[in-house]
Amino acid sequence: MARRQLLAHLAHVEFFSPKLEESVTFFKEVLGLEESGREGRSVYLRCWGEYYQHSVVISEGPEPALGHIGWRTHSPEALAEAVQILEASGQGEGWYESTPGHGRAYRFRGPGGHLNEVFWEVERYIAPPGLRSTYPARPQRFTGRGIAARQIDHITVASLDVMKDTHWYCETLGFRFMEYSVPDEYPDLIVFAQTTTNEKSHDFGFVADFSGVPGRINHFALFVPETKDLLRAADILLEAGIPIEYGPGEHGMGEQEYLYFREPGGMRVEINSGGYRNYVPDWEPIKWVASQGSNTMYRNTAMPDSMTESFPLAGQSFPEPAAMAKPGVINFFGQPGRG
Amino acid sequence: MARRQLLAHLAHVEFFSPKLEESVTFFKEVLGLEESGREGRSVYLRCWGEYYQHSVVISEGPEPALGHIGWRTHSPEALAEAVQILEASGQGEGWYESTPGHGRAYRFRGPGGHLNEVFWEVERYIAPPGLRSTYPARPQRFTGRGIAARQIDHITVASLDVMKDTHWYCETLGFRFMEYSVPDEYPDLIVFAQTTTNEKSHDFGFVADFSGVPGRINHFALFVPETKDLLRAADILLEAGIPIEYGPGEHGMGEQEYLYFREPGGMRVEINSGGYRNYVPDWEPIKWVASQGSNTMYRNTAMPDSMTESFPLAGQSFPEPAAMAKPGVINFFGQPGRG
Amino acid sequence: MARRQLLAHLAHVEFFSPKLEESVTFFKEVLGLEESGREGRSVYLRCWGEYYQHSVVISEGPEPALGHIGWRTHSPEALAEAVQILEASGQGEGWYESTPGHGRAYRFRGPGGHLNEVFWEVERYIAPPGLRSTYPARPQRFTGRGIAARQIDHITVASLDVMKDTHWYCETLGFRFMEYSVPDEYPDLIVFAQTTTNEKSHDFGFVADFSGVPGRINHFALFVPETKDLLRAADILLEAGIPIEYGPGEHGMGEQEYLYFREPGGMRVEINSGGYRNYVPDWEPIKWVASQGSNTMYRNTAMPDSMTESFPLAGQSFPEPAAMAKPGVINFFGQPGRG
């Protein structure tokens, strides 16, 4: 914490889709993103509230999977310092020169095998006349199209060793470790951890993965400002015939409202809103036991087993899919009073 | 529909509590109601937005159960006409003279054994200085205490024959029959029906009861204006240590948002918000199949079996508690796309 | 109140626009209505939540003005009874046979010269495949397009004699008289009155008109369910470059949230949300003094003088345009405390 702040924010997520055009159409028409460019078999998109060229990259691939995670640093010096640290860590993969929308990026893989990149130079988004906003500070006008997600919020990867990944990213790049959760029956098994570069509980989450397959992703999230926007999103999905996998509901962890579903290529996407605003620089991570509501704060529904699936799909994702959920339900009927 | 409108609105619900004082304290401190009087072992309460003396009556009793349901008629003539019709129906029980807050009431039992009363004369609530509102049209100022329910919304009784009850109340007292639901596996078994005297889907609901015990109640509901008020109510309950039995969520039927829990005496209470505004006088009832989301519009959670319990508690409430819920889940995973 | 309920609800409003196509495009793209048909120089539109063929009719005309106001009766018998009463009143104009979307209508002019019609037979709206909703009870799916107004809410006409009009409609057709307002300096000058056929404060309002021109309209309103929908509507208007004439704010009268603007043809349209739900059949009208917040409940802004303009535009609409507003401001600084 004492040293320079290295990362400014999560800038973009690239994922693979076996149905590129269907995925792109869904992100534009249902989620409300704008297409900002194409290159090869990749399509670049941005939410209406974003200041750079893109925050979501959809690349054609054989199955839904993580491409890479892009972080913008806090300054050119911070980028240099981050690269130095990453090279020293032995996880560095070198510079990646050309990417539409931002300058050279240094790529590396966390211990869990997830591909990340850090960069400083970005190309600002300038709206064309038809998309200019009446708010001088908005990069683009609010169109209200579909769910109209405002900006990228976070990514949650599947981790073969939650604490190893969590500590590595915190120590290497200065994430704050905010909260973590364990099943009631396995008080020492940390199944979910949240780390962040900002005031929210996480822009980088780690969920336990027992598949043995490295580098998988569970989901990434786009942000809408208020609960009502999230409930409107649920109505848009219902009326568009898109099943809602989980939610709308509130995670106890981070106090964030959630809504999970699958895009046409099979990837899980979350729309989230709310959450606390925590600026404590020396925050000490909070432990949750599932039955306290780490997942469903209302403690009266079980997270569907399907939520433990990560991408690419592998054999067994989780030994007891309901481990995080069942206790909440048992507990609900077992301990009606809660002080 | 052609004749005079008989009922103006649901005026009050009386229920029995084995823990009178605890129930009263809960309704005042957590739900935000005001106590307007006591008589014998009954306590009279009203929500801050109500114009009469009371909308909820809690009477001491051996177990949670329905006392009676009070309906105000549309006029003195409407009361006379209603009494005539009720007497002719053979379900009448005669006049009940003295009740605090309103004039003589004619009592009757529907075919399902539920005790109701109709009356015209009421005593308007006049707020004492400390509770006067700055809005001339408000009966009392908004205190914001606890959940601060604004007014009574509806009652849902347990019915041994849903269609028999539904038709009887519609034909006898002119309720509109709005929507009904059947389990996917039993397309002819109507397990829930909604009837109304107003613009909402129901102020009188009937849920299937297989216990053989007549006159039971499933829950009654208090209204808060918006979704956000309902979610705030959930936070108030969580922080007060009150388990939330079901919700927050949205019923497909009526588009109403729900939040169910048990008050200290054991009775199920609902806080609801939202819902459509339907003024069609010749509305034709809409049929729902459970998997369409009649209960949980998001179609990804099962209503907990406990919700099929009605009061007083009896043996078996429902042959297959999950009948309404499971299909939704099966269907959810079975038919991802829905147009 | 004692007799049969005659009117079920406000069904539609017809207004004239000098820019027919621009007005139609605005109602479809910005307000989110659907076009359901055209005949001659009239275009028929409906909000997504409406059950009949249309709720707004835009007809080509030399200047913005009221066409007619359509009310559906509660039953065929209610229509017969209403017609009898209207003919006896001497204000009847006879039957109007052919109109797309509903059966024969009986037309009449209130004492203030506003053209109305009452009818019973309607053609239900059946959504085409692409617009079918996943909610069986919705007439059409929620598209989320633009402001996505859900249904017509009310109309407010300019009245040469507010109390004369108010009493006539209440006595003739059974409206409930809910609230009225007077300027602080003229305690006997009723400048606004609200009457209703439903649970809200008004679906028919009357604002004082000193122009001497009969039959003018001040505005009509479309409903969105919650405050957040109204604020989203304001953002949509801002980003579409449509000036907001007044609002968003809350009227003390009816507790309704408002947002006023002009459509391309010059007519004032309101988007409103909220409001109380009042089912009291023998309600006694509430008097407001402007400084109590009848107009702007927050009592710290003046209604712009432009709001006193009614259509067709005439010479002087109001002797002292700020009469309703200024007192609120004077009062705000003059009497800080309010109990």
Next chain:
Amino acid sequence: MARRQLLAHLAHVEFFSPKLEESVTFFKEVLGLEESGREGRSVYLRCWGEYYQHSVVISEGPEPALGHIGWRTHSPEALAEAVQILEASGQGEGWYESTPGHGRAYRFRGPGGHLNEVFWEVERYIAPPGLRSTYPARPQRFTGRGIAARQIDHITVASLDVMKDTHWYCETLGFRFMEYSVPDEYPDLIVFAQTTTNEKSHDFGFVADFSGVPGRINHFALFVPETKDLLRAADILLEAGIPIEYGPGEHGMGEQEYLYFREPGGMRVEINSGGYRNYVPDWEPIKWVASQGSNTMYRNTAMPDSMTESFPLAGQSFPEPAAMAKPGVINFFGQPGRG
């Protein structure tokens, strides 16, 4: 931007009240804060969502005025670096040893004469049993009492030289300069500037002060999460008889919703919600012209002149109080279309 991040967040604001007990009661009962201690003629309070001992300090004084502004640094090293910089700047006033709730603080005055302090050590707030939350990460349970402000948001001081203050704080302590506004008639007169340590548009604002009196405060703000919470706050104030000076409305700058009023001691307090989430480390300040809606985004109301009063009250606060507001109105009628 390149160096270490010095400040973590705004920690507390101290102001003077001539009516200490009345002010304290108001902050507790109406705003919903908790009293965490007293020392001498100072009372320490905190919002329910805050992690330290206090965020608001009310000290007895002859008239409403600013006491001091407290900032927590990002680390002990950051404190050391900040003190070094402040001492070098010649604005330092030295260490201030004993304060309840946090360790030694280094005090300094910005060029405009406003007293600030920076510190690192804090005492965490531990809730007593009755106030413990069911959310492990919440410092205290949500009580829902009154407006129930969640945490301190920002302070806006009156500045004799807006740009001088703005640049000094940015260069000295690393604030980001986000947005600023000029009246339409005086395109070179910057009357308001927003600087921030976090993702919002400002936790430190500077409004032009022409009184010649240094060190004055215009207001400080407490945060509620959503628009609906802010509108509920307005209802609580209205029903408590507290005049609302300005709002509810939305500032174009920062997209923040506002509600301004005076506490019993005379100090202006704001409740705010919403606002964008901007993580761009090299953000370039955005210029607003008043008529664009910098103040009232809806561009149809004038900010009341009273808002230009700062504390302690002095002679003339502003040459043309309506300068920021009038253009908006003129412009509104003058340029109806806005792209």
